[in-house]
Amino acid sequence: QKEVEQDPGPLSVPEGAIVSLNCTYSNSAFQYFMWYRQYSRKGPELLMYTYSSGNKEDGRFTAQVDKSSKYISLFIRDSQPSDSATYLCAMGAYTGNQFYFGTGTSLTVIP
């Protein structure tokens, strides 16, 4: 079983839709969680990070962590064509420097 599971998509939504991106994980030691956005042929860009369960909001983006279910989500409200990219979840434990990435979900927002 992979440490982190993420549906690769592709996901295609109309402009203005609410997008939900999800990852599940198996290691209960994971304490910090991040979401990255990666445009084609570019390095990943850190969007959100959180160290606790619950919701964290930043503009149109909301990161949600449910440690009891080992499930994290990224919600994008009022999606825009510029949101079209691959979204990667990442997580790790406080001990050691090992990060675990999801495979990424490809999102296309159609104008």
Place this chain on the structure above:
Amino acid sequence: GAVVSQHPSWVICKSGTSVKIECRSLDFQATTMFWYRQFPKQSLMLMATSNEGSKATYEQGVEKDKFLINHASLTLSTLTVTSAHPEDSSFYICSAIGLADSYEQYFGPGTRLTVT
């Protein structure tokens, strides 16, 4: 803040030559840097972790003599692909952690290597 740069952004080299890629943290000191490789439409594959002043830790299956990593200072790490072959063609991305009590990893823009 937390900007990571890479140079070059794109390089083409002939088979058998060596290529050096630089990764710099521009506005913070990076205690740890990571090197990844990414094939088209695939996720990041961690190659090695480097800490300033010490030898890099390579992931299983990554040849340390093929991919030489040097983390000479708190703001610079280099990856040298030695005796490059066409199968080494890929997108190489570095990332860095450095901010105190922080676990966020900041990525460089990547380097596209094409070996002919």
